[in-house]
Amino acid sequence: MLTQQENEFLTQTNRGTPMGELFRRYWxxxxxxxxxxxxxxxxxxxxxxxxxxxxxxxxxxxxxxxxxxxxxxxxxxxxxxxxxxxxxxxxxxxxxxxxxxxxxxxxxxxxxxxxxxxxxxxxxxxxxxxxxxxYLGPADKQPPPPSYWMNLLPEDEVVANRTPIYCNYLQSMEGNLDSTHLGTLHHFYDNEIPEDQEYDKPGHPSRRFSNFITGTEKYARIDVQDTDYGYRLIAVRKTPKGNQHVRINCLALPVMSWIASQRGLGGILTQLPIDDHNCMRIGFRVRPGQPFTEEERQAIREERRALFDPMDPKLRLKRMDNEFLQDRDAQRSVHPPGIMPIAEQDYCVTETMGAIMDRTKEHLYHGDAAIVRLRQMLAKAARNLQEGIEPPGVQGEIPYHKIRSEDIVIGPDDDPWLVAADAGETATRGQRLR
Ligand code: FES
Ligand SMILES: [Fe+2]
Missing domain, CATH: 2.102.10.10 (Rieske [2Fe-2S] iron-sulphur domain)
Structure with missing residues (x-):
């Protein structure tokens, strides 16, 4: 829970606000x-x-x-x-x-x-x-060009997309770094069928097995490790044979996140405020060594076009004023939200919180550890900047291109943080933003 004042500090991003000035220091x-x-x-x-x-x-x-x-x-x-x-x-x-x-x-x-x-x-x-x-910041503080994984790949190995989200950036960001909603919001009842059990061993599981674990083992142990760019978030679930299913998301301040996926291939997202009541998500899909063909790009474009309102292609088709075209029959028989596709499920829950969620009324639990840490880090970086302390990464000192998420099974006694170290790069455990 936050005070009204803390909530405003984190969610206001116009010029002159502490958070707005932090955002303006990054490409x-x-x-x-x-x-x-x-x-x-x-x-x-x-x-x-x-x-x-x-x-x-x-x-x-x-x-x-x-x-x-x-x-x-x-x-x-x-x-x-x-x-x-x-x-x-x-x-x-x-x-x-x-x-x-x-x-x-x-x-x-x-x-x-x-x-x-x-x-x-x-x-x-x-x-x-x-x-x-x-870059919307002061001219003499312009950072070097962005150097995330997708920025260093040939352009034909990357697909970018852009989506308006009708709420404040922070609740959308919090959704990207919330690993415990997977087994409910993104669950399909079919995932409970125990197929692909041969993947219950150390290594990369099939998507089916991964979904089986997240869908049946609703409790995930959440742990957050600070890094010099932000943090890594680990969600660990037990498998039927006693192994550990580990999902790792990453956050690079202020708003870049890596969605947990095998070898980090699932997507990198950023949520830039349009204003305090709207933000836009730009997502990057990477496929190193395997350029997207023009046919594939065309198919992706068409798939995306179907997500927008034919009467006004700037607006998302599924939104609050049409109740996200929720299908109550599908809700009973296919998936709990009754809304498809997956990203629209996220938009429903984040937008129905209100344009700016009132965080004085929330009740956080253990599964929200990464959300609490996100708020602390953003607030700290913004306060630091007010005091003249430069935000992380703006001087090109962080090898952003090495950041990877992960989705993997490890043995019962293996240390998930060692996997995180492989997926990541520069962090020292326990290192904090100062
Ligand atoms: S030139 Fe006169 S308003 Fe733009
Ligand atoms: Fe989600």
């Missing part, structure tokens, strides 16, 4: 590359950390991320004309380049140099891992 993915497919194409509206912005790809292919309101008299530049290395406001023709300079003011007096005095807010961007990333 964050905010758009897919394919959303700005061509030079001089249509601009896209982007709202990030409470700021209304537009993104556009200029004549040379450079991506600009600039304030939406024209500095002249505030008309929206979203409607502007993107041409000849800049975007022109349709009101009086002032034109801006990707760096925020006013490069043309055709309606100004002949001979005037007023345009040289006009600048708008613009943020540096870069393209990596199928996404466009932005």
């Amino acid at each position: 964050q993915p905010f758009l897919l590359k394919e959303e700005l497919p061509v030079n001089d194409g249509d601009p896209v509206r982007v709202r990030l950390l409470g700021e209304d912005l537009i993104a556009f790809r200029d004549t040379e292919g450079k991506v600009g991320l600039i304030q939406e309101a024209c500095p002249h008299r505030g008309a929206s530049l979203y409607y502007g004309l993107n041409r000849d290395c800049g975007i022109m406001c349709i009101y009086h023709g002032w034109k801006y380049d990707v760096d925020g300079n006013c490069v043309d003011m055709p309606s100004d007096m002949p001979g005037s140099s007023f345009k040289e005095k006009v600048h708008l807010t613009s943020y540096p961007t870069l393209e990596s891992a199928g996404a466009i990333w932005a």
Whole structure:
């Protein structure tokens, strides 16, 4: 349980708030590359950390991320004309380049140099891992480019996707780092059939066996290990033969998480605040050494399109105002939530908490240890920054590319932390953020 004040401290991310300033010290993915497919194409509206912005790809292919309101008299530049290395406001023709300079003011007096005095807010961007990333922090503190696993792989071995989530970023993040909901929210009644028992031995289990364990052994021992980038979260469940089923998730501050999966191949997610009531999830799927073919990408695109409202493709199809199209028959016979696919199950539980969950009313139990630690770490990093202590990783000192999640069976007496050490890299057990 948090006080109202603590809850506000963690959930408010507009400019000038401690958490907002922490977020602004990291490169964050905010758009897919394919959303700005061509030079001089249509601009896209982007709202990030409470700021209304537009993104556009200029004549040379450079991506600009600039304030939406024209500095002249505030008309929206979203409607502007993107041409000849800049975007022109349709009101009086002032034109801006990707760096925020006013490069043309055709309606100004002949001979005037007023345009040289006009600048708008613009943020540096870069393209990596199928996404466009932005840095919204102070110019002299810009970190080196992101270097997570997906950033270092060839682009054709990565697929990125983007999803709006209609609630505060924190409850969505807490869901990514909550290993105990697996056996309920993501359970299928069929998982209880004890198939694939030959995988009850040290090694990587079949997905079927892994689901059998999480679906029948509802209790998981949760343990959290601090690392220099955030933490690793271990969930250990007993198998019928007395082995240990170990799932490892990782968190890199402030909002990157690795979903537990074999050798880390299951996905890396980030939850960037759009504003305090909405966030966006950008997910990365990696397949090292096995490029995705164009057919596979097309199939993924189509699958994703079906998740959005045909009447308004910016909106998710399943959402609170249509009760997530829950199927009560499926709930009785197929899976407890009666909602598919899996990610939509998560959106249902996190969005129904309210736009900003009231954490003064919660009742946490042992299974929430990683959630408590997440809040402590975020708050600590934000407070540190207020005192001038740099957040972790912003000086390029952390080998982020080595972070891996895991999903594995180990022997009854094996130490799960040794598996974690293999999956991870730089951490020393017990190391704390200072
Ligand atoms: S409001 Fe944009 S040019 Fe006048
Ligand atoms: Fe989930």
